[in-house]
Amino acid sequence: MDKDNLSAVLHAKGDLRLEQRPIPEPGPNEVLLKMHSVGICGSDVHYWQHGRIGDFVLQKPMVLGHEAAGRVVQVGSSVTHLKPGDRVAIEPGVPREMDEFFKSGHYNLSPTVLFCATPPDDGNLSRYYKHNANFCYKLPDTLTFEEGALIEPLSVGIHACRRAGVTLGSSVLICGAGPIGLVSLLVAKAMGASQVVISDLSAERLAKAKELGADFLLPVKREDVPQEMARRVEGMLGGQPQISIECTGVESSIQTAIYATRSGGVVVLVGLGEEMTRAPLLNAAIREVDIRGVFRYCNTWPTAIAMLASKHINVKPLVTHRFMLEQAVEAFDTARQGLGIKVMLKCDKNDQKP
Amino acid sequence: MDKDNLSAVLHAKGDLRLEQRPIPEPGPNEVLLKMHSVGICGSDVHYWQHGRIGDFVLQKPMVLGHEAAGRVVQVGSSVTHLKPGDRVAIEPGVPREMDEFFKSGHYNLSPTVLFCATPPDDGNLSRYYKHNANFCYKLPDTLTFEEGALIEPLSVGIHACRRAGVTLGSSVLICGAGPIGLVSLLVAKAMGASQVVISDLSAERLAKAKELGADFLLPVKREDVPQEMARRVEGMLGGQPQISIECTGVESSIQTAIYATRSGGVVVLVGLGEEMTRAPLLNAAIREVDIRGVFRYCNTWPTAIAMLASKHINVKPLVTHRFMLEQAVEAFDTARQGLGIKVMLKCDKNDQKP
Amino acid sequence: MDKDNLSAVLHAKGDLRLEQRPIPEPGPNEVLLKMHSVGICGSDVHYWQHGRIGDFVLQKPMVLGHEAAGRVVQVGSSVTHLKPGDRVAIEPGVPREMDEFFKSGHYNLSPTVLFCATPPDDGNLSRYYKHNANFCYKLPDTLTFEEGALIEPLSVGIHACRRAGVTLGSSVLICGAGPIGLVSLLVAKAMGASQVVISDLSAERLAKAKELGADFLLPVKREDVPQEMARRVEGMLGGQPQISIECTGVESSIQTAIYATRSGGVVVLVGLGEEMTRAPLLNAAIREVDIRGVFRYCNTWPTAIAMLASKHINVKPLVTHRFMLEQAVEAFDTARQGLGIKVMLKCDKNDQKP
Amino acid sequence: MDKDNLSAVLHAKGDLRLEQRPIPEPGPNEVLLKMHSVGICGSDVHYWQHGRIGDFVLQKPMVLGHEAAGRVVQVGSSVTHLKPGDRVAIEPGVPREMDEFFKSGHYNLSPTVLFCATPPDDGNLSRYYKHNANFCYKLPDTLTFEEGALIEPLSVGIHACRRAGVTLGSSVLICGAGPIGLVSLLVAKAMGASQVVISDLSAERLAKAKELGADFLLPVKREDVPQEMARRVEGMLGGQPQISIECTGVESSIQTAIYATRSGGVVVLVGLGEEMTRAPLLNAAIREVDIRGVFRYCNTWPTAIAMLASKHINVKPLVTHRFMLEQAVEAFDTARQGLGIKVMLKCDKNDQKP
Ligand SMILES: NC(=O)c1ccc[n+]([C@@H]2O[C@H](COP(=O)([O-])OP(=O)(O)OC[C@H]3O[C@@H](n4cnc5c(N)ncnc54)[C@H](O)[C@@H]3O)[C@@H](O)[C@H]2O)c1
Ligand SMILES: NC(=O)c1ccc[n+]([C@@H]2O[C@H](COP(=O)([O-])OP(=O)(O)OC[C@H]3O[C@@H](n4cnc5c(N)ncnc54)[C@H](O)[C@@H]3O)[C@@H](O)[C@H]2O)c1
Ligand SMILES: NC(=O)c1ccc[n+]([C@@H]2O[C@H](COP(=O)([O-])OP(=O)(O)OC[C@H]3O[C@@H](n4cnc5c(N)ncnc54)[C@H](O)[C@@H]3O)[C@@H](O)[C@H]2O)c1
Ligand SMILES: NC(=O)c1ccc[n+]([C@@H]2O[C@H](COP(=O)([O-])OP(=O)(O)OC[C@H]3O[C@@H](n4cnc5c(N)ncnc54)[C@H](O)[C@@H]3O)[C@@H](O)[C@H]2O)c1
Ligand SMILES: [Zn+2]
Ligand SMILES: [Zn+2]
Ligand SMILES: [Zn+2]
Ligand SMILES: [Zn+2]
Structure with missing residues (x-):
């Protein structure tokens, strides 16, 4: 051997x-x-x-x-x-x-x-x-080993979208177009999201997001003001998104996610930042915008394999x-x-x- | 005027x-x-x-x-x-x-x-x-009046798939490929179903289902035995479907739906048949296969418009x-x-x- | 007239x-x-x-x-x-x-x-x-007008406990023993909570909570450290509570609620404080402790009347x-x-x- | 040894x-x-x-x-x-x-x-x-071995009430006052049910149910007609129960449970009867009365111990x-x-x- x-x-x-x-x-x-x-x-x-x-x-x-x-x-x-x-x-x-x-x-x-x-x-x-x-x-024969390896990050996106409750007709804001933001985009679309806005600092990453199916791109600059960004999201979608999936861990982006989300909606925290965050929890509370964390995933591999095999997610x-x-x-x-x-x-x- | x-x-x-x-x-x-x-x-x-x-x-x-x-x-x-x-x-x-x-x-x-x-x-x-x-x-300008009119039957499919809990990676049996079975197919796919089997008596209707995205077709004859049909569904999918959406109202098809569904899964009754039905409720009970009805729909029009406008459902x-x-x-x-x-x-x- | x-x-x-x-x-x-x-x-x-x-x-x-x-x-x-x-x-x-x-x-x-x-x-x-x-x-004849009037604050407790998902065997931390904390206590017990800890600055209010059925009292001083308070809660209950219901709106109490709650649990924000809150959202996120707001209530009056009439809540x-x-x-x-x-x-x- | x-x-x-x-x-x-x-x-x-x-x-x-x-x-x-x-x-x-x-x-x-x-x-x-x-x-020292042994049947009641979604203010019909019907009664009350009707053929078992907290007793004779029994339940409660928990497995009792339950409610099948059941599934479907089975239980022991220790269930x-x-x-x-x-x-x- x-x-x-x-x-x-x-x-x-x-x-x-x-x-x-x-x-x-x-x-x-x-x-x-x-x-x-x-x-x-x-x-x-x-x-x-x-x-x-x-x-x-x-x-x-x-x-x-x-x-x-x-x-x-x-x-x-x-x-x-x-x-x-x-x-x-x-x-x-x-x-x-x-x-x-x-x-x-x-x-x-x-x-x-x-x-x-x-x-x-x-x-x-x-x-x-x-x-x-x-x-x-x-893995079925139709899937490559690399697709198999990518199930791990994809699983973070699946768990995030499940925790978010993405479903038919959801409108979604995704903050950050790194690998995790991008898999969340793929999953949200496959779960029936009708519209996805995705934000990033990097034009290149936003271009990749476009290629992968994002409906709207939101370029961000570090100095941008969260409530203003939230209004821009609302403008793009013609209404606030029901769901925001935060994939940067950056404080201002978490604030944007909360302000942007529709009353009764959900913010999912995937990005991992500092121990303490200053956030508009009062705004979230009185609009019943739930804040839910994501820690890795569970029960995602069979789902991911089914979706990759069916060619609904690439x-x-x-x-x-x-x-x-x-x-x-x-x-x-x-x-x-x-x-x-x-x-x-x-x-x-x-x-x-x- | x-x-x-x-x-x-x-x-x-x-x-x-x-x-x-x-x-x-x-x-x-x-x-x-x-x-x-x-x-x-x-x-x-x-x-x-x-x-x-x-x-x-x-x-x-x-x-x-x-x-x-x-x-x-x-x-x-x-x-x-x-x-x-x-x-x-x-x-x-x-x-x-x-x-x-x-x-x-x-x-x-x-x-x-x-x-x-x-x-x-x-x-x-x-x-x-x-x-x-x-x-x-x-209606947005991009949708036709006919698409607007079709939101009504589509809504039955949306409500059925919501009641069923169709989500990413679901495998689904749809009984009946009439208008209601077909809209359920379209919605199930858009909500992330990885595999859909659809049954009907009519080869023509099955062909339409194929055209609309069904993964497997199950031709049925009136004399077919429900438990046998259930096994055929399992064979096609390589496992029992988590969800069955019954769109015929026919007793034997309801029986097939119950037998076919995976333990812990859901049968949705959309089809409306006779007042009394002979059904394997014991089998459903000890496998915790839930049986849920559908009566029309609620809160579906905005979702349907969003999906039609996004071109995810045609x-x-x-x-x-x-x-x-x-x-x-x-x-x-x-x-x-x-x-x-x-x-x-x-x-x-x-x-x-x- | x-x-x-x-x-x-x-x-x-x-x-x-x-x-x-x-x-x-x-x-x-x-x-x-x-x-x-x-x-x-x-x-x-x-x-x-x-x-x-x-x-x-x-x-x-x-x-x-x-x-x-x-x-x-x-x-x-x-x-x-x-x-x-x-x-x-x-x-x-x-x-x-x-x-x-x-x-x-x-x-x-x-x-x-x-x-x-x-x-x-x-x-x-x-x-x-x-x-x-x-x-x-x-109101049924058996209920007084005052019980009728108290349905309003009681409804806040009902909505909070529903949003929290209080159910059989839940262990619960309630922060604050004002009217809202106290109704939350009554409702949590009636929904099956096995153990409730309640905190307050005031010994008198804690005594009232005891009278109304609280299992443990947590006296708080303004200078107390949230992570330390969380450990005291865990000590009292012999484990972290699955649910915390925050009824003070005070920042340090919100922090306590997050640290105290068991992984996979829920913090409900009922108390209304400052616009911005410094909170350990990273800790909440990686332990999937959900943060859910409460804005008044809906669909609570019939429930409240049923409970008051049945004498399960006083x-x-x-x-x-x-x-x-x-x-x-x-x-x-x-x-x-x-x-x-x-x-x-x-x-x-x-x-x-x- | x-x-x-x-x-x-x-x-x-x-x-x-x-x-x-x-x-x-x-x-x-x-x-x-x-x-x-x-x-x-x-x-x-x-x-x-x-x-x-x-x-x-x-x-x-x-x-x-x-x-x-x-x-x-x-x-x-x-x-x-x-x-x-x-x-x-x-x-x-x-x-x-x-x-x-x-x-x-x-x-x-x-x-x-x-x-x-x-x-x-x-x-x-x-x-x-x-x-x-x-x-x-x-087991905590305060619980007897017999209470420990009774957690098994109690668990069936817990699982049934969870599957039923019993919560604050639920009104509940329980069919059958055998051990399983009785534990379901105890659990339903502890989860916040405001009113419970319980049925049985035996006056003795109904008397036991009364002693354990049932609000209404429904004596049944074998020849009773399900739709008529359903009306009697509605009369007793002043409205249909949201939930019925069937603990006999007898066909006519399953029929009663379906007819009796309020639109949008739930029938839980705990009783195990014949392989095939004649049931008014059309009535259930068009009123969206869900039918859910119970197979034993999962994740109930810690809950049961907490409830017994807190003396909320006896x-x-x-x-x-x-x-x-x-x-x-x-x-x-x-x-x-x-x-x-x-x-x-x-x-x-x-x-x-x-
Ligand atoms: N919760 C979990 O289980 C889990 C699992 C994996 C990754 N993560 C976390 O998810 C986050 C994303 O992971 P990744 O691999 O994609 O990281 P990444 O660093 O590659 O991507 C983050 C992206 O966010 C962008 N960004 C930074 N600030 C921004 C802002 N203010 N607005 C918009 N976009 C901004 C960056 O330009 C970058 O493209 C990280 O915080 C990582 O730690 C969490
Ligand atoms: N629940 C509701 O709110 C709601 C709303 C609309 C329609 N419906 C009901 O849904 C059902 C379907 O409606 P539709 O408009 O598509 O009707 P349809 O009659 O056009 O279609 C039913 C299809 O089922 C097929 N079929 C019959 N027996 C079968 C069997 N044993 N196995 C497989 N297929 C079989 C038929 O060939 C037909 O194609 C009807 O019962 C209708 O009353 C219910
Ligand atoms: N979300 C809603 O819909 C809604 C509805 C009603 C009330 N409220 C809010 O709920 C909160 C409670 O209302 P209330 O009428 O009971 O108010 P209250 O002021 O009578 O009671 C608050 C209690 O919290 C105690 N407290 C203060 N700091 C504390 C700390 N660090 N730790 C523990 N206890 C502390 C106080 O001693 C007081 O007893 C208020 O913020 C109120 O605005 C919200
Ligand atoms: N699903 C599960 O996991 C599970 C677990 C345990 C028991 N069970 C089943 O639950 C059922 C009850 O168990 P048990 O130990 O209490 O049984 P049991 O036989 O002691 O009690 C059944 C009761 O139902 C009464 N009854 C009979 N016909 C009736 C009718 N038409 N209307 C009203 N009451 C009627 C009987 O008089 C009897 O008191 C049995 O069918 C048992 O197999 C299921
Ligand atoms: Zn990783
Ligand atoms: Zn119609
Ligand atoms: Zn008030
Ligand atoms: Zn047993």
């Missing part, structure tokens, strides 16, 4: 190394995967740049990567729904305890969840990686750069500079197709 | 006459409309053929028609949101009392609701017709026949024979465009 | 006068009421002290009062469900337009709603008052002071000083029973 | 034996329990009398019993939340696979769930029994008979005759307190 398990390991802030790791042995409920495509997420870059995100601090070397798809090469003794050769997408968050959150279907909120590339848990930017088989989902245009695993540092640097949208790492030496 | 108010009046079972009626005077909250396009519904034909539907019995001559759009020619003294010249779609059900149903947003369930062409209330198959202004919705292919109001009897006969899908009556002598 | 229509009229900030007003004539959908009991609300006191609340500014003399019950003395021509002699509780907010909010059952959010004693609409602190008959609810202990209408200024001064909980004004010279 | 593991084993239809079984060894995620109190359920009696329930057929000897509480005597290697000495209530249904139902919080619907005393899985009518530790819930009066485990056959015969409500078996020779 193969011995090469080259892995992208973060040793400390700024110190990302490609090094060999032992190929892991799957436990009874696990599968060993030969990794194919792994996207780089803003959080991977953040760990690389800062060695931490909030209370999660790197304390020993950790493999990065959590947007991933690969092929099953070995299955644990209790695994019945997968077999060697199956192509799978990986859900990176796996609950460790059967607590109240898990039992009631909100396993993403379980405080002890394992999550790839969140300290202390390793990610999957490797040649080989083992994972709980119940959180690996078989995530392929999100991939703007590809690098071989050996070029991981270069790839991370590309992502860090915010060039393009999604940078993909190709982990299989013999198959670098999408 | 015009004096011609030719109207299609049902005098008794089988006795549909074209005759002049006085042009009505709008009350303070009403608008007078010059009718443009009115679709013929199965219920119109049923009143014509049988003089009654269930407990609703024709007792005096009644104008038929309730799928309608026209142009405002006069507004009542309290009307502010419409003005002469506006093109509107008409919601035919108008609550008469501010009862608990209306106050809580389910005005369709109000027992005293007025409904066009349900005895004793007149419909709108006339040159001129007055209606509560709050239940007339302005109802135009539903119109298969057009007749002038003067040819109403011929039009009704075409509808009675089940030829095509939707028969449109054109009420404006000077404008017979869609 | 009686000519005396003594009314408590606010002419300007600080200028509350008792003066005669003409007895109004009910319109077709209205009833004329002989007022019996009217509670004083914090907002009445606020208009008296400040002449405004936020954007609502007193611009001409306005009758105060909106927590009211009385007896029908005359009915408009279209009224069928009420007759002279009926004892009724008054819902003070009456939608003026049949807009999307009203049609979908959220008439409290309609921007043009009429609301008693909110400029420019008169309240009902008078001998006689007319009101839309659809917003007057017949609001009588809330009334701590009673004054005759003639003593309105003294009554307002008592309310202003925060003495007791609810001050009741008795408007009927001949019947001053509860 | 103790060697006595006397168990009530069903060998075949009618053949219930008390015999020794080896004391089981707990696996890593299991606990070994010394059983204290086990209630007899209608299904236990049914297996004894018929050797099967529907498709579940006894094929090898099986221990009966699934309403149980006991004390932890040994914990598996991975168990952290329980320790020897803990008193626990047992949730008898344990999902075996992490399938879509489990992941989304509906583990009761998982087709491969293990369930005590449903073939082929053993129940817990023994001296000793091992169970998945995640489905054992620690299940103690349900226990009408007690027998020692050695008297199991006599106990089953008592249950078979429908004497009293709940028959309790006491499994601990040294402690037969409640």
Whole structure:
């Protein structure tokens, strides 16, 4: 068997190394995967740049990567729904305890969840990686590995749009046209939104949003005044949006989202910013504009696969750069500079197709 | 002003006459409309053929028609949101009392609701017709009058899919590919259904369903066994549908819908059949398959207009026949024979465009 | 007929006068009421002290009062469900337009709603008052007029607990033990909350809360630190509450509510404070703690009457002071000083029973 | 250690034996329990009398019993939340696979769930029994073992009332005053129902319902006509109930429940009857009366413990008979005759307190 398990390991802030790791042995409920495509997420870059995100601090070397798809090469003794050769997408968050959150279907909120590339848990930017088989989902032949890897960010968009209650005829404001804003746009449209306005500082990202189906573009400047932006949104749509999905984490953008949303509507907070936010909660309260957070996702992979397979959602245009695993540092640097949208790492030496 | 108010009046079972009626005077909250396009519904034909539907019995001559759009020619003294010249779609059900149903947003369930062409209330198959202004919705210039008229059947599909909880990635069985099954198909797709199977006795109607986006067609014969049909649905989809929308009212089809639906799923009863039904309620109960009825719709017109304007739903292919109001009897006969899908009556002598 | 229509009229900030007003004539959908009991609300006191609340500014003399019950003395021509002699509780907010909010059952959010004693609409602190008959609810003989008047603040508690999703076994934090915190306590218990902690600055109000069924009392000092208070709540309950109902409007208390609430839970904002609030929205977002506002209520009167009639909720202990209408200024001064909980004004010279 | 593991084993239809079984060894995620109190359920009696329930057929000897509480005597290697000495209530249904139902919080619907005393899985009518530790819930000192055992039937009532959406001010019809009807009554009241009507054939059971808080009693005779019964319910309540909870499984009672329920309301099917039911589905559909099944329960134990501990629900009066485990056959015969409500078996020779 193969011995090469080259892995992208973060040793400390700024110190990302490609090094060999032992190929892991799957436990009874696990599968060993030969990794194919792994996207780089803003959080991977953040760990690389800062060695931490909030209370999660790197304390020993950790493999990065959590947007991933690969092929099953070995299955644990209790695994019945997968077999060697199956192509799978990986859900990176796996609950460790059967607590109240898990039992009631909100396993993403379980405080002890394992999550790839969140300290202390390793990610999957490797040649080989083992994972709980119940959180690996078989890909139909019609989907590429890259589509499989993109299910992870897409899942954030699905969870956000579900939490928002997007449905037929919804009008939606999306703040921020980064990868997360863009997947939210794709999902909102597929769930029946009739009109989507999307905002960003960057004209390039807005152009990408247009290409992906945004109805209106709202260019923002840092000094723009939230209540004024809210009025511009209302003007564009001919009425306030029922839903705003905030994907920047920036305080002024959160304020815009609240002011912009129709009475009785919903603001979803996807973007993660500072610990404390100054926000017009009185305005939200007396207009019964609900404010709902999003923490990753749950129960999204089967939905995402169904939607990708049905061709109602097309995530392929999100991939703007590809690098071989050996070029991981270069790839991370590309992502860090915010060039393009999604940078993909190709982990299989013999198959670098999408 | 015009004096011609030719109207299609049902005098008794089988006795549909074209005759002049006085042009009505709008009350303070009403608008007078010059009718443009009115679709013929199965219920119109049923009143014509049988003089009654269930407990609703024709007792005096009644104008038929309730799928309608026209142009405002006069507004009542309290009307502010419409003005002469506006093109509107008409919601035919108008609550008469501010009862608990209306106050809580389910005005369709109000027992005293007025409904066009349900005895004793007149419909709108006339040159001129007055209606509560709050239940007339302005059409954008980009929509045709016929699209406006089709909002009525489309609303049944919207209400059915909302009651069903269709959302991203839903797999759906629709029983029956008549006008109501077909609008349910269009709406389910627009709400994110990944896969829709549709059944019918008629190959022609199934072909129309295919054209409108159905993923799988299930031809049915009267003697087919429900549990067997349920297995075929499961086979087609690779799993049971989460949702079944029953649009035939036929007992065996209701049984199929229950057996076919996944545990924890929903069967929506849109089709209206016999008073008593033999159904596998035990099977439904122990698998927690909910059974939910649909009675017309509420709060659907703004949604429908938004969806039609955004071009996410295209109802135009539903119109298969057009007749002038003067040819109403011929039009009704075409509808009675089940030829095509939707028969449109054109009420404006000077404008017979869609 | 009686000519005396003594009314408590606010002419300007600080200028509350008792003066005669003409007895109004009910319109077709209205009833004329002989007022019996009217509670004083914090907002009445606020208009008296400040002449405004936020954007609502007193611009001409306005009758105060909106927590009211009385007896029908005359009915408009279209009224069928009420007759002279009926004892009724008054819902003070009456939608003026049949807009999307009203049609979908959220008439409290309609921007043009009429609301008693909110400029420019008169309240009902008078001998006689007319009101839309659809917003007057017949009281069973077993309920007193004061119970009828208390349905208004009780409704805020009902709407808050509904928005919160209080249900069987909920554990709940209520911030503030003023009238609104106390009715929320009563309602939460009646909806199945197993444990309620209530906080306040005042030992007296906490004692009242204890009497009304609170399980735990949390005395607060202005300098207390929110995260520390949250830990104390968790300690008292042996776990974080699923629901927090904020009834003070104070920034630090809003922060406490967010930190205290369990992941996946709900914070309801009932208290109305400053326009901008500094709040730990990141903490709320990553734990999916929803923040939902409350603006008055809708569809609560029938529920409240059912609960009071069934004796499952007892609001009588809330009334701590009673004054005759003639003593309105003294009554307002008592309310202003925060003495007791609810001050009741008795408007009927001949019947001053509860 | 103790060697006595006397168990009530069903060998075949009618053949219930008390015999020794080896004391089981707990696996890593299991606990070994010394059983204290086990209630007899209608299904236990049914297996004894018929050797099967529907498709579940006894094929090898099986221990009966699934309403149980006991004390932890040994914990598996991975168990952290329980320790020897803990008193626990047992949730008898344990999902075996992490399938879509489990992941989304509906583990009761998982087709491969293990369930005590449903073939082929053993129940817990023994001296000793091992169970998945995640489905054992620690009882507070203030609760008796019998209250712990009664959480199982209480859970059916909780799940039924949740599925029904019982809330503040609900008016409710409960059909059948057996153990399940009675727990539904207790729960409905605790969730805020203002009025409950309960029906039964037996005057004795209705008397028990009265004692437990029913507002109205509806004696039924087998020949009663459903639509007539529905009218009597409406008469008693002064309006149709929003919710009906059917706890008999009898066809005519299901029909009564549908006719009786208010438009827009809910009928919950708890009672399990024949495979096919003749029911007025048209009436349900056009009044949008939803029909929802109940299959056992999920996520109810923590709620039940909180409610019992708070003394808001009192299940103690349900226990009408007690027998020692050695008297199991006599106990089953008592249950078979429908004497009293709940028959309790006491499994601990040294402690037969409640
Ligand atoms: N809640 C979760 O589970 C979750 C999961 C993934 C990502 N996130 C968060 O979502 C956010 C977006 O992620 P991403 O990968 O798309 O990040 P990104 O940085 O690539 O994109 C953010 C975009 O917002 C734009 N922006 C900045 N300020 C703005 C303003 N005032 N108005 C409008 N646009 C503005 C930027 O130009 C950028 O294009 C981040 O905060 C990330 O931490 C949250
Ligand atoms: N609930 C409501 O508010 C509402 C509103 C409108 C229509 N409806 C009802 O919806 C139903 C459909 O309306 P429509 O206008 O489309 O009627 P339609 O008669 O044109 O269509 C019904 C279709 O069902 C097919 N069909 C019959 N038996 C079948 C079977 N066993 N399996 C599969 N298909 C079968 C027929 O071939 C036909 O194409 C009718 O019962 C109508 O009364 C209800
Ligand atoms: N949203 C609505 O529709 C609506 C309706 C009615 C009232 N309100 C608002 O609800 C709030 C409560 O109304 P009320 O009539 O009970 O007012 P109130 O002033 O009588 O009661 C507020 C209570 O909060 C206590 N408090 C102050 N700071 C506190 C802190 N840091 N921690 C804990 N307790 C603290 C006070 O001691 C007082 O007892 C007010 O803000 C009012 O404007 C809102
Ligand atoms: N869905 C589930 O998960 C679940 C769980 C437990 C029990 N059950 C079912 O719930 C039902 C009730 O269980 P139980 O233990 O209380 O049974 P039970 O037999 O003790 O009680 C049923 C009661 O219904 C009464 N009844 C019979 N016909 C009636 C009629 N026409 N109208 C009114 N009352 C009538 C009987 O007199 C009896 O008191 C059974 O069908 C049982 O199988 C279902
Ligand atoms: Zn990520
Ligand atoms: Zn129709
Ligand atoms: Zn008030
Ligand atoms: Zn049982």
